[in-house]
Amino acid sequence: MGEPSKLGFGARGLVLGLGCLAVLVPFWAVLITSIASPEEINRAGGFVLWTNEPTLDSYRAVLSGGVVTRALLVSAGITAVGTALSLVTTIALAYALSRPGSLLQKPILLMTVFTLLFNPGIIPMYLTVKQLGLLDSYLALILPVLVNAFNVIVMRAFFQGIPGELRESAYIDGAGEMRILLRIVLPLSKAVVSVIGLFYAVAYWNAFFSAMLYLQSSEKWPLQLVLRTYVVNNTPIGSDQLSSNLENLPPQISVQMAILVISVLPILGIYPFIQKHFAKGLMVGAVKG
Amino acid sequence: MHSLRDRWRRDRVLLLLALPGVTALLLFHYLPLGGNIIAFQDFQPFLGIWHSPYVGLDNFEPVLTGDPVFLNALVNTLIITLIQVVFVFPLPICLALILNATISERLKRLTQSILYMPHFLSWVIVVALFQQMFGNGGMLNAWLRSADLSTFHIVGVPELFKLMITSQVIWKDTGWSTIIFLAALSRVDPAQMEAAVVDGASAARRLWHVTLPYIRPVIVLLLILRLGDTLSVGFEQIILQQAQVGAGASEVLDTYVYNHGIVGGDWGTAAAVGLIKGMVGVALVLGANRLAHALGEQGVYAK
Numbered sequence: 001m002g003e004p005s006k007l008g009f010g011a012r013g014l015v016l017g018l019g020c021l022a023v024l025v026p027f028w029a030v031l032i033t034s035i036a037s038p039e040e041i042n043r044a045g046g047f048v049l050w051t052n053e054p055t056l057d058s059y060r061a062v063l064s065g066g067v068v069t070r071a072l073l074v075s076a077g078i079t080a081v082g083t084a085l086s087l088v089t090t091i092a093l094a095y096a097l098s099r100p101g102s103l104l105q106k107p108i109l110l111m112t113v114f115t116l117l118f119n120p121g122i123i124p125m126y127l128t129v130k131q132l133g134l135l136d137s138y139l140a141l142i143l144p145v146l147v148n149a150f151n152v153i154v155m156r157a158f159f160q161g162i163p164g165e166l167r168e169s170a171y172i173d174g175a176g177e178m179r180i181l182l183r184i185v186l187p188l189s190k191a192v193v194s195v196i197g198l199f200y201a202v203a204y205w206n207a208f209f210s211a212m213l214y215l216q217s218s219e220k221w222p223l224q225l226v227l228r229t230y231v232v233n234n235t236p237i238g239s240d241q242l243s244s245n246l247e248n249l250p251p252q253i254s255v256q257m258a259i260l261v262i263s264v265l266p267i268l269g270i271y272p273f274i275q276k277h278f279a280k281g282l283m284v285g286a287v288k289g
Numbered sequence: 290m291h292s293l294r295d296r297w298r299r300d301r302v303l304l305l306l307a308l309p310g311v312t313a314l315l316l317f318h319y320l321p322l323g324g325n326i327i328a329f330q331d332f333q334p335f336l337g338i339w340h341s342p343y344v345g346l347d348n349f350e351p352v353l354t355g356d357p358v359f360l361n362a363l364v365n366t367l368i369i370t371l372i373q374v375v376f377v378f379p380l381p382i383c384l385a386l387i388l389n390a391t392i393s394e395r396l397k398r399l400t401q402s403i404l405y406m407p408h409f410l411s412w413v414i415v416v417a418l419f420q421q422m423f424g425n426g427g428m429l430n431a432w433l434r435s436a437d438l439s440t441f442h443i444v445g446v447p448e449l450f451k452l453m454i455t456s457q458v459i460w461k462d463t464g465w466s467t468i469i470f471l472a473a474l475s476r477v478d479p480a481q482m483e484a485a486v487v488d489g490a491s492a493a494r495r496l497w498h499v500t501l502p503y504i505r506p507v508i509v510l511l512l513i514l515r516l517g518d519t520l521s522v523g524f525e526q527i528i529l530q531q532a533q534v535g536a537g538a539s540e541v542l543d544t545y546v547y548n549h550g551i552v553g554g555d556w557g558t559a560a561a562v563g564l565i566k567g568m569v570g571v572a573l574v575l576g577a578n579r580l581a582h583a584l585g586e587q588g589v590y591a592k
Contacts (some may be wrong), residue, residue: 008492012387019384020403022460026418029428045435047421047428093310096303102301103293108307115318118571119521121563122543123550124324127338128317144317147310177302198409206411209525213551214579224413231417232529267409273404278468 012075027189034058034153034257041251058250058258066242067226074138075205075223076266082142082204087197089147094155095181115149122213129214141207148203151196154201158192159185191277198274202267223263231256321384328564332556336564348557352565359562362545369522369541372455374515380459381466382508386500388467404464412525418443419453445580454526462542469511473504509586517574520566540567 016025029047035058036051062068096102097109120128125144134140162185170180208224215221229236237255249255328348330341351359384404391397407415422428423443430440443449477500485495524543531539540548540560550559581587 008390012390015384015387016391016400019464020400023403023407023464026422030418044431046426046431089310089313092306093528096307099300099303103296104307108461111311111319114312115314117517117574118322118567120318120321121325121567123327123556123560123563124321125317126551127324127327127556128321131338132316141311146313146317151315152310177306181306202409206409206413207409208413209528224411227411227413227417228529232413233409233532234419236423240449251494257421260414260421264410264414268406270404271409272402275405278405 030257030260033263034254036254038251041253046253058254061242061250061255062258062262068242071221071223071226072262074220078138078141078222079201079204083140083197083201086200087193088144089185090151090155090196091193093147094152094159095185097152098156098159099183101276112149112152126213135214136216136220138220141210146201151199155192155196158189162188194274198270205266227263228243231260325560325564327556328560330557344557348561351424351558352562359545362540362542365539366520366522366541369451369454370519372451373458373522377455377458378512378515380463382470382504384463385467385470385474389471407461408465410461415457416526416529419457445533447534450534454523457526458523469507470504473499473507477503479572490549506587509581513574513577513581516577517570521570
């Protein structure tokens with residue numbers, strides 16, 4: 001737009017380039033350090049940015065049983081179960097709310113939107129979970145965050161963007177609500193379902209505070225708590241925690257970086273597949289409001 | 290108008306579909322909301338919410354009398370909010386304008402994919418990455434040492450804590466926050482822009498008179514929502530790093546509630562502070578929305 005100026009072009013490129021580097025360099029350093037050989041790490045005194053002798057020893061140490069392996073399974077389980085439950089509940093509620101004029105639609109919509117406005121607070125939340133007998137249970141990491149009102153609103157807006165004639169003709173042909181939802185609405189809503197699914201999955205995978213608050217026994221820890229203990233707080237991690245039968249444990253830093261890589265990898269893995277839906281899935285809902 | 294029975298017969302499947310979600314919201318949003326009653330109790334865990342004695346406004350004493358520990362948390366919260374509104378909030382707008390001006394569609398998409406990514410990392414990961422990069426034994430200092438330059442300390446220094454958490458917020462969310470501004474920018478009418486060029490408007494004037502009106506409603510909307518969050522600043526982010534710098538520099542209202550209630554067992558005071566925090570948040574959103582309407586903006590919801 002307008003006449004492109006050389007200076008403006010260069011400055012913009014510089015900003016974007018630096019921005020991308022700021023994101024990519026830490027990932028690169030972490031990844032390479034996790035696979036570098038102990039000698040290279042000793043020589044560099046910590047991080048390395050290039051390795052000539054890549055080794056997977058630190059991954060073998062971390063994944064051959066012990067604290068990290070267990071936490072990985074816990075996180076994967078919570079994320080899979082939680083995302084499935086959240087998606088089903090959210091789709092059902094959003095569909096029910098996408099039909100203005102239906103019985104109780106207005107009060108339920110108001111009730112949903114109102115939860116965006118206030119946060120019950122940490123203490124009452126904790127006491128509620130305790131009262132319901134969910135302390136130290138994995139359900140405490142799922143049920144309180146089962147439905148996110150923002151996600152419901154976005155999905156509802158998407159459903160409402162589907163032409164009403166499609167539903168009406170199916171209705172005339174004798175299809176019930178369930179059939180319309182499963183056969184007509186959902187197949188047209190892949191974009192929004194995958195984006196909202198990603199949001200839920202990322203939230204479950206990343207949950208740290210709820211696990212710290214509600215889980216008392218450390219055997220139940222998900223990955224984020226393990227990450228906090230051994231990487232952020234720098235608690236030494238040794239053969240006791242890893243139950244590894246490797247003769248020489250890899251350097252502490254490569255073990256830490258391996259844990260970091262493992263906790264980032266699933267997100268980076270699904271990200272490219274979902275990312276193309278961002279514009280379509282999210283914008284329809286968010287901008288139309 | 291259909292009778293209630295007809296409507297029930299017609300819509301019962303919809304109601305059944307809404308039931309699980311509604312139950313979850315009632316149990317985990319509305320029930321705890323009522324649990325705030327313990328702000329007015331001398332709450333004893335073994336007596337529970339039904340049998341703990343009521344003590345009026347006793348729990349609000351630290352707030353009303355300006356207890357220094359509470360004031361410290363309040364002041365830290367307000368400073369961090371101010372920093373974030375002034376320095377962090379405008380960044381995604383600038384970045385969105387830069388991205389929007391990028392001509393190559395492929396380059397633009399690649400850059401977006403990279404810049405969005407940190408948003409999806411947990412705070413634990415972001416804090417860990419920052420420590421590994423800038424910590425005393427981190428990459429930067431290792432490099433400085435190997436080049437015989439003096440090292441610097443930023444992680445674990447109370448005076449630099451607010452700078453630290455601000456940089457983390459910028460790193461994590463600037464890219465992702467552009468998404469909504471980019472959507473608004475994509476609606477700028479090219480014909481209007483061309484007319485402005487033909488009329489000899491400078492780049493700055495085009496930005497001000499043509500582009501800005503398209504993104505102003507979004508800016509106002511996000512500012513209002515940010516205002517509602519004034520008293521909640523990065524709880525997970527701060528609690529992760531609190532041990533390194535101490536409460537003086539890092540205690541905010543949310544960590545105050547956690548540290549006094551869950552950790553310290555002073556349930557009543559913690560709930561009282563949490564309740565005030567929540568109410569101020571709601572008041573700020575509604576107030577700011579009113580102001581936006583008065584200024585002729587659309588705000589969060591239409592009037």
